Amino acid sequence: MSGRSPVAVVLGVAAAGLMLFVAAVAAVFSTSPLGVASGASADAVSDVPAPMLALYRQAALGCPGLDWSVLAAVGKVETDHGRSRLPGVTSGENSAGAAGPMQFLAPTFAAVIAAHPPPPGGATPPSRYDPHDAVHTAAAYLCDSGAHTTPERPGDLRGALFAYNHSTAYVDQVLDQAAHYRAPAPAPAPVPAPGAGSGAGLAALGYARGQLGLPYLWGGDGPAAGEAGFDCSGLTTAAWASVGIAIPRTAHTQYRALPPVPLDQLQAGDLVFFGTPSRVHHVGIATGAGTAMIHAPDRGQTVRLGDAATLPDLLAAARPA
Structure with a gap:
């Protein structure tokens, strides 16, 4: 788990979700530009608990440009997918006031779920300790913070992760972990002949x-x-x-x-x-x-x-x- 809260800056107003960051296009994380999920590597299958893997993949579907592997990497770096026994993972808070498997500050969690309520399947009311609620809220926060990609505008994943935790080393660690979780791209099949696929x-x-x-x-x-x-x-x-x-x-x-x-x-x-x-x-x-x-x-x-x-x-x- 990182020493800081990964969402150290509280959203001022829920309606002001989108945060702008200046970053070069080369810094944009790209698996597939509009959110087609990457495959899972053997490392991911062996390390990520199956229910969490499903949560990461499901939550990422709501944000084009955000690959599930990034959410999984955040969960790994923060709390080892909720398996850490340090304070503030399953109860209480860490020294920065963060809690739950994705390590949210209470005001930040409240602001994000006010703008983006988690889908059914979590706690009532939503809880930062509940994996379902925490992962969906992390996806919404990253999406609003710049990870969202459109055909007109590439996302800024580095900026979104820096908003999640103000540390360049943290951003690098998460992106490195995400790369380990993604399956190597399969060799492309030969281009079908004309008319060989609708x-x-x-x-x-x-x-x-x-x-x-x-x-x-x-x-x-x-x-x-x-x-x-x-x-x-x-x-x-x-x-x-x-x-x-x-x-x-x-x-x-x-x-x-x-x-x-x-x-x-x-x-x-x-x-x-x-x-x-x-x-x-x-x-x-x-x-x-x-x-x-x-x-x-x-x-x-x-x-x-x-x-x-x-x-x-x-x-x-x-x-x-």
Whole structure:
């Protein structure tokens, strides 16, 4: 935990949320400019408790340009994701008056939640000791402090983190930790030939790429649903839901409901099924490069890139849109 409170400067007025910082564009943290989440590295999966990982990813969705790894890094530096036994983590305050897993001053926490009430799922009333409330409030504070990115204006993550804790060393430590938590970017698939993927299919695939490294979770619907990971059909359902297209929830019902396409004509975003017509047990999402796909394989594994042709019971493919 840092020696200072990470939110050492109280917001004067809740309505004056956005704070301006002068910073070079080169200082802007960039994983994806409009908030497509990065994947989780092995370090993140092993170090961040699964419920906290889900919270960080869910909270970051509300701020384009703020990657979940930055929230996770703040949580790590401040209190080791709430595991620290120092004063002011689960009760009381530290010497600076900060408290909770994200180390908020009481007046700052009150000002932020007045402007941005945490979504349902935390304490009533919201508490800086409650992980759900603390993480969502930290995301809102960073977003208002400059992390928010738009097509017209890049965010200033360094400035936002400096507002959170007035220390250049702190900012560097958080960004370094965030880099360790992000999964290395996968090698890009070959550019599909013209017509090899619709806009919706490419966007659904982009969502799936953003989940690389998350743990397999039976019945999991991912961070947007408050869960730490996905099962195979949870990933494909969420990927297509991200572009506004609803598909059935299970692999078997997806296979039965969606229009088939030949396996030798796979496009980005197509679904690839495994099993038999009477028992479809697995599904992945095609990249548009041969039989490569992204899928959530099984318990103890993570969302990853694979090759559908290497699995023994490749069955069929379908195209949601």
